[in-house]
Amino acid sequence: MGRPLTYRGGLIELWGPAGAKQSQMLLDWYSASHVVHGFLFYGLLHLAAKRWKPGQRLFAATIVEAAWEIVENSPVIIDRYREATIALGYRGDTVLNSVSDIAMMIAGFLLAARIPVWASVMIVLVLELVPLAIIRDNLTLNVWMLLSPNDTVLAWQARA
Template identity: 35%
Template sequence: MTQAPQTASGDSLDALATTGPRGRGKPSLALCVLLCAAANATAAVLLLLFGRPLLPQQETLRLWSTGFGAASNSQHLTDPYSFMHAVFGAGLCLFLDRLKPDWPVRSKLAVAVLGSVLWEIVENTPMVIDLFNASNQPGAYSGDTILNALSDTGFVMLGFLAARFVGWRGTLLLALLVEVALSATIGDGFVLGILAVFGLF
């Protein structure tokens, strides 16, 4: 059974991810870091254009917050949802490992960062903010601060790197623990969140 040929764009992407723009060796670490930094800077600018503040507007910035009022929810540096972003990053790591096993880790990490940045932009659009508030999720959500959004992407990176060390079994175990812990403590998580959005919880 012959394998279907890849498209030219797919071949170009694979070549860029595995050998870099110069076609010699894997992409440099500096290039991947620059790409991640540029993606986060772009997200910050777009969120600013969306009217999102850099820091909490009604409270003093905290390293950790469990508040679910509009003044606290996703406004501070870290919160319970940070763990969900870490699980998301770990899941992206496993997915990319299976989809693109020949890509170097730095290229996969850059893709994971781009995926996180894209979600942060979509999450802070008025339509998605209204969708979250219309569902039966805990508290009130007015969008992320720019600092919180950047922190979320940082946790995606941490989750990605953690998955590299613990493997798929360890990642699955940690994901289940996070899901159970968040469901029990804040009444939210991946499963409950999806059910709430679709009006099933």
């Protein structure tokens, strides 16, 4: 789809803050949402695919996450982000960031497999509330604004 491998000129940094480097570097504020994906996929597959081996569940979750990375970086979704969310200058992810997003989902999945449910719930809450407090965005708002944009939420986010 023509996504660049890295940020302009091959620059690779650990953290891509909001702005031009958002979704261009290894990690960014939205990396937390991909960890949450891992927790959610673990929970859903634990319930829906009880007979599958853990490795099969992880493989299925990774396929879904990789498919989302392809869809998320398609022109239609990039345009949707620009028109319905605060991501006015969003250009899509670099390949580096997409691979990192998949790795973050895998990390969340593996962590969810090893800790108690209450700890998973607490981690998901923190991973949703910290970005909400700092950048006024998280997985929940991201999905909400993509599916059913709300002018009040958009105005609140724009005040960040």
